[in-house]
Amino acid sequence: MADKQISLPAKLINGGIAGLIGVTCVFPIDLAKTRLQNQQNGQRMYASMSDCLIKTIRSEGYFGAAVNLTLVTPEKAIKLAANDFFRHQLSKDGQKLTLPKEMLAGCGAGTCQVIVTTPMEMLKIQLQDAGRIAAQRKILAAQAQLSAQGGAQPSVEAPAPPRPTATQLTRDLLRNHGIAGLYKGLGATLLRDVPF
Numbered sequence: 001m002a003d004k005q006i007s008l009p010a011k012l013i014n015g016g017i018a019g020l021i022g023v024t025c026v027f028p029i030d031l032a033k034t035r036l037q038n039q040q041n042g043q044r045m046y047a048s049m050s051d052c053l054i055k056t057i058r059s060e061g062y063f064g065a066a067v068n069l070t071l072v073t074p075e076k077a078i079k080l081a082a083n084d085f086f087r088h089q090l091s092k093d094g095q096k097l098t099l100p101k102e103m104l105a106g107c108g109a110g111t112c113q114v115i116v117t118t119p120m121e122m123l124k125i126q127l128q129d130a131g132r133i134a135a136q137r138k139i140l141a142a143q144a145q146l147s148a149q150g151g152a153q154p155s156v157e158a159p160a161p162p163r164p165t166a167t168q169l170t171r172d173l174l175r176n177h178g179i180a181g182l183y184k185g186l187g188a189t190l191l192r193d194v195p196f
Helices: 008-037 049-060 062-090 099-149 166-182 186-193
Strands: none
Touching: 008 049, 008 062, 008 099, 049 099, 062 099, 099 166, 099 186
């Protein structure tokens, strides 16, 4: 009985949905990790991972993650579809792949994934850091207002600048650093994703 081949668009859609579900589960942990790592000793905003998540949800809402989730979905779709492609190319007459061929298929998928992963992670980290900075400003403004109400005249502060969007960050990176700016860290990402 011949194996029924699944079309590439179907594989990409399937991989995108699977990636979206997976990232939805892991994203809060990744966000907290990035923000905790970016804290400066003199400006510690978060006492723990749970404190970071609670403050982030209060200041940005739960759906502040939507842009980051959207950025990661194509990367997961490419990885899963590429893995299927390489597994199919390496199999002979539908036989089960040997361990070295399974590993080779995974390495090929990881290499394809890096094309999308590197710029996406660059944007994801910058968006997460922009959210951290916006949250810091909000907390500092609230603290300043409380201390001003303690006796001195309240000072009028300028409104905080809006958080940059993924499109703005991409435009700035391309303008300032070219395509190479989006692929900063490519070597490290290859070392991580190809063996993975």
